[in-house]
Amino acid sequence: MKLKNYWKTLLIAALILTASIMSGKQLNKVQLFEIKYFDKIIHITMYFVLVLSMFSSYLKSFTGVSKENKIVIILVAASYGLLMEGFQLFFTVDRSAEVADMIANTIGCIFGLFLYPFLFRYKIFRVL
Numbered sequence: 001m002k003l004k005n006y007w008k009t010l011l012i013a014a015l016i017l018t019a020s021i022m023s024g025k026q027l028n029k030v031q032l033f034e035i036k037y038f039d040k041i042i043h044i045t046m047y048f049v050l051v052l053s054m055f056s057s058y059l060k061s062f063t064g065v066s067k068e069n070k071i072v073i074i075l076v077a078a079s080y081g082l083l084m085e086g087f088q089l090f091f092t093v094d095r096s097a098e099v100a101d102m103i104a105n106t107i108g109c110i111f112g113l114f115l116y117p118f119l120f121r122y123k124i125f126r127v128l
Contacts, residue, residue, distance in 0.1 A: 051112025
């Protein structure tokens with residue numbers, strides 16, 4: 001495993017960490033759309049991109065992804081989401097952990113698992 005192959009994944013994880021512990025007051029200033037549950041769409045998207053990046057990084061170091069490695073990737077990404085919710089609960093003043101966020105994170109991970117073969121086949125996620 002070459003660590004240099006994982007720099008994009010680590011960058012995405014760092015961006016998720018930053019967004020997770022950022023003050024809620026700062027996040028409320030960034031109102032892109034007035035869509036109900038838009039924050040859940042953001043959670044799904046962040047973890048979808050994280051999982052795609054993890055698969056892409058893994059495939060730069062190894063050939064193919066076994067069923068066991070797919071499970072490990074999903075568990076690592078979903079656990080990271082759980083950890084971020086824990087950070088919000090224990091290390092921020094104006095943020096809280098939400099079960100709905102944890103579910104959205106996991107849905108994003110699962111989307112990444114099921115869509116990566118299609119996206120990889122058509123070379124759509126080369127940038128990751």
